[in-house]
């Protein structure tokens with residue numbers, strides 16, 4: 001495990017462009033079973049493993065706090081953390097709020113402990129909602145970090161744009177193919193009004209994609 005860890009640390013110290021296929025696979029081997037990763041395509045997984053970095057935290061430190069604006073998702077590489085949420089139905093510790101208290105010094109309670117290979121903070125990749133929990137390190141902890149920018153680039157909105165562009169190119173190829181078939185049909189069968197309509201429709205379709 002020690003050598004594997006060092007390989008991951010070494011890979012994450014390199015810039016994305018410096019990372020070799022081996023570097024990327026060293027990281028991927030560790031994260032591929034994390035639930036967040038399992039639902040991604042292999043290309044998306046590798047793209048994120050190419051850009052992921054490592055952050056280190058001392059024991060008894062907050063990685064983030066309730067109410068923080070977040071733009072990162074974390075996977076624990078070494079160490080452990082507790083997930084702490086505000087104790088429900090406690091009054092505002094500063095006597096300011098009556099309905100919804102956002103004070104940083106609200107009493108918190110631990111709901112769960114997370115160890116190596118667990119991920120947290122996923123919501124920040126897709127939403128501007130403030131953090132709903134505080135993450136507190138139980139010991140010296142290293143986390144792999146994915147930023148929202150990289151997530152959007154390889155998995156989110158931008159990625160969907162790339163896929164859609166690819167789809168448009170495929171549709172164009174199909175339209176050209178159908179236009180050819182349509183022309184053949186016109187020659188093979190008696191030219192009827194419906195057939196002519198089909199060919200012209202396909203042509204107009206093709207011109208849209210050619211534009």
Ligand SMILES: [Zn+2]
Pocket residue numbers: 092093094095096097100101102103
């Ligand atoms: Zn308050």
